[in-house]
Amino acid sequence: MTPILEIDGVGLRIGVQDILRDVSLRLPQGGIVAILGSNGVGKTSLMRTISGVYQATSGAIRHQGEDITRLQSHEIVARGILQAPEGRQIFSNMTVRENLVIGGGPHGLAELDHVVSLFPALGERLSQGAGSLSGGEQQMLCIGRALMRKPSVLLLDEPSLGLAPKLVRFIFDLIERIRSEGYSVLIVEQNAKAALRVADTASVIEGGRIVIEGPARDLADDPRIAEAYLGGHVHVP
Template identity: 75%
Template sequence: MSNLLEVRNLSLKIGVQEILHDVSVSVPRGGIVAVLGANGVGKTSLMRCISGIYHATGGSILVDGEDITKLKSHEIAERGVLQAPEGRQIFSNMTVLENLVIGGGPLGKQELDHVLSLFPRLEERLKQQAGSMSGGEQQMLCIGRALMRKPKVLLLDEPSLGLAPKLVRFICDLVERIRSEGYSVLLVEQNVKAALRIAGRASVIEGGRIVIEGEADDLARDPRVTDAYLGGHVH
């Protein structure tokens, strides 16, 4: 299975502060790869580099073999890299449908029908103001908006943040379904247990560096991971 997204030896400095150092992550076609770690270790900065919000100070980012490291964020989106950002960042005063239209570019009925098949709850709320929905529903809208452009690579930044356990399971099941439809997913998560359950591979980042990487099943049994993030075990 070839890699659709390759992040190679990526470094990021903001001012004098080194945020990322020599970070390498790859996402195979039709795979889920998780980047794990506590808050403030560089996970979101990595996502912002990939999506073009930040510009790396070293290393390279390739999508489908094309170097996108120096492209602007809209150019990266045009090449099929779409992000569902941390904190959801929906348009609160617009309806659900308006959010999907404005986030997805030219509205295609086929894409809309597909998103609504994944999220029946959004179909029930198409005319509702997005800001009046629950946190879980807003997260569905955030992911659905990214899927409107049929991305090659879907970047999911903390999709379980602030959600009840039942909704975390729903989001994880949804990410697996998205992958089964052929999408490639890079998942950034503090919820290590949930992420390792659905990812094929995973990397742990601390202080802007990858400190552990490997198959998700192996990391779920690795004492360095279980002791630090999982209370000693995974169910």
């Protein structure tokens, strides 16, 4: 079966610096793939390259078999690849409802009830200013806004950043629920323990390259991963 998203030997150079080097990965339909690594190794740059914010300088990106490497961001969104960016980037001067409706684009309000069912806290705050939400609620809004377009691929960039442990668990439980509804999810995450709990496969980026990859359960038991990202051995049930 053709993966819904294929990254094939992608490189990214900004100025004289190579940010990504020969990155390849596959996201299967209905799967979850996690990309792990510390700050500044190229994780967010990879997400921005997939989204068309940056243009790959080598390699290819394919969505459902179509080469989208040279497409602009709006064209990639139109094909169903939506990103919940690092830092949330909500419209803080608008209401929660307005943020969601803008996210829906041509779908408008069609998905609002479904998104609110996933995030009941947002349903209680639809008329509230988005800037007044807590950090956890803003993260819910960021993900919910992307879901308003019923994406074929959902890109999540650091969804647990700055959240309390209880909210981290909620967000990753939600990611599992989203996958159960047929969505395909690519996660960039520093919280390796949380990401490995929900992912099918994972890749570790260092210096712009993928240096380790494999099934999430195997990586959770890999001593290199445990020492570098998990603070010692952590069993993923």
